Amino acid sequence: MTDERLDLWIAYFVNLRNVLKLSEWRIILEDKLPDNPDCGAAVQTLYGRRVASVRLCYGWDDLGPERQRLYATHELLHLYFTPIQSVMDRAKECFGDQAELAASYHMEQMEYAIDGLAEAIAPLLPLPEDTE
Numbered sequence: 041m042t043d044e045r046l047d048l049w050i051a052y053f054v055n056l057r058n059v060l061k062l063s064e065w066r067i068i069l070e071d072k073l074p075d076n077p078d079c080g081a082a083v084q085t086l087y088g089r090r091v092a093s094v095r096l097c098y099g100w101d102d103l104g105p106e107r108q109r110l111y112a113t114h115e116l117l118h119l120y121f122t123p124i125q126s127v128m129d130r131a132k133e134c135f136g137d138q139a140e141l142a143a144s145y146h147m148e149q150m151e152y153a154i155d156g157l158a159e160a161i162a163p164l165l166p167l168p169e170d171t172e
């Protein structure tokens with residue numbers, strides 16, 4: 041993705057971040073693909089910092105504005121769940137295999153929750169202005 045396109049998308053993510061009342065988070069847009077090729081986008085947070093690193097899928101520019109908005113909303117909503125995820129990460133550190141299954145189930149349920157919230161909230165948020 042060109043620097044110009046990255047600048048456009050970071051501006052869009054920052055705008056959505058502010059609308060979603062997540063302005064304490066710094067958003068970084070990485071020029072890398074998500075580890076999972078099935079994901080439209082992915083977000084990672086840095087331990088102990090309110091910094092979120094976002095990656096966009098191959099072909100992001102061609103997804104269309106509604107899907108881009110939905111995926112962007114989904115990734116940003118993950119930030120509300122970061123503290124809860126940290127608890128599960130700690131449990132895995134403390135209890136190892138015993139917590140692994142619970143952590144896996146927790147992650148799956150969290151994705152369902154975030155996906156449902158994103159579907160409900162995204163239509164209320166601004167679309168990307170320029171996706172050409």
Ligand SMILES: [Zn+2]
Pocket residue numbers: 114115118151154
């Ligand atoms: Zn997700």
